[in-house]
Amino acid sequence: MLSIIVAVAENNVIGKDNDLIWHLPRDLKHFKETTRGHYIIMGRKTFESNGRPLPNRTNVVITRDKNYSAEGCIVVHTLEEAIKEAQSDSEAFIIGGGKIYELALPLVDRIYLTKIHHSFEGDTYFPEIDMANWVVTDKRDFEADEKNEYPFSILVLDRKKV
Numbered sequence: 001m002l003s004i005i006v007a008v009a010e011n012n013v014i015g016k017d018n019d020l021i022w023h024l025p026r027d028l029k030h031f032k033e034t035t036r037g038h039y040i041i042m043g044r045k046t047f048e049s050n051g052r053p054l055p056n057r058t059n060v061v062i063t064r065d066k067n068y069s070a071e072g073c074i075v076v077h078t079l080e081e082a083i084k085e086a087q088s089d090s091e092a093f094i095i096g097g098g099k100i101y102e103l104a105l106p107l108v109d110r111i112y113l114t115k116i117h118h119s120f121e122g123d124t125y126f127p128e129i130d131m132a133n134w135v136v137t138d139k140r141d142f143e144a145d146e147k148n149e150y151p152f153s154i155l156v157l158d159r160k161k162v
């Protein structure tokens with residue numbers, strides 16, 4: 001199974017200046033719990049934005065640069081190659097960024113979608129999700145609190161069977 005995990009603003013923004021915009025520890029906890037022990041597949045920019053391989057996961061980085069190396073990561077040159085690397089995993093996760101989400105959206109079975117109920121200025125967007133193709137199978141709402149500045153919802157979208 002191949003899944004996307006992403007946090008998007010009300011206006012579909014996901015990042016700015018190669019960084020995340022918001023700080024929501026409750027959503028980070030959800031990310032960690034959901035992806036722990038699994039393959040995580042990311043673009044080279046997202047990897048560099050993280051600054052290191054994320055622990056307790058197999059990190060796969062996609063780049064066109066044949067000379068690129070990243071300690072503690074598997075480096076590949078196409079999304080297809082990344083998916084092949086992860087094929088032994090019961091669920092592999094596409095963790096961004098914008099470019100890689102765009103390539104992966106037509107291929108994934110599930111989207112873990114954190115919707116932040118706020119709009120932000122940014123330079124990277126999640127592609128439009130055509131809800132005709134997806135069913136919401138789970139939704140949890142979280143209020144803002146002293147540690148989480150914005151309210152958000154975590155949805156699970158499963159691709160409709162044809």
Ligand SMILES: NC(=O)c1ccc[n+]([C@@H]2O[C@H](COP(=O)([O-])OP(=O)(O)OC[C@H]3O[C@@H](n4cnc5c(N)ncnc54)[C@H](OP(=O)(O)O)[C@@H]3O)[C@@H](O)[C@H]2O)c1
Pocket residue numbers: 005006007008013014015016017018019020042043044045046047049062063064065077078079095096097098099100101103124
């Ligand atoms: N909100 C969220 O959930 C979330 C999650 C992740 C990231 N982000 C944000 O997203 C932003 C980064 O996204 P981005 O779109 O700029 O970059 P990205 O998708 O992380 O990485 C883009 C890079 O991936 C490689 N790549 C892209 N298409 C490729 C292809 N077809 N074949 C081989 N390699 C390919 C290229 O690397 P080379 O240039 O090395 O060839 C390209 O520069 C940051 O702001 C980050 O904070 C947000």
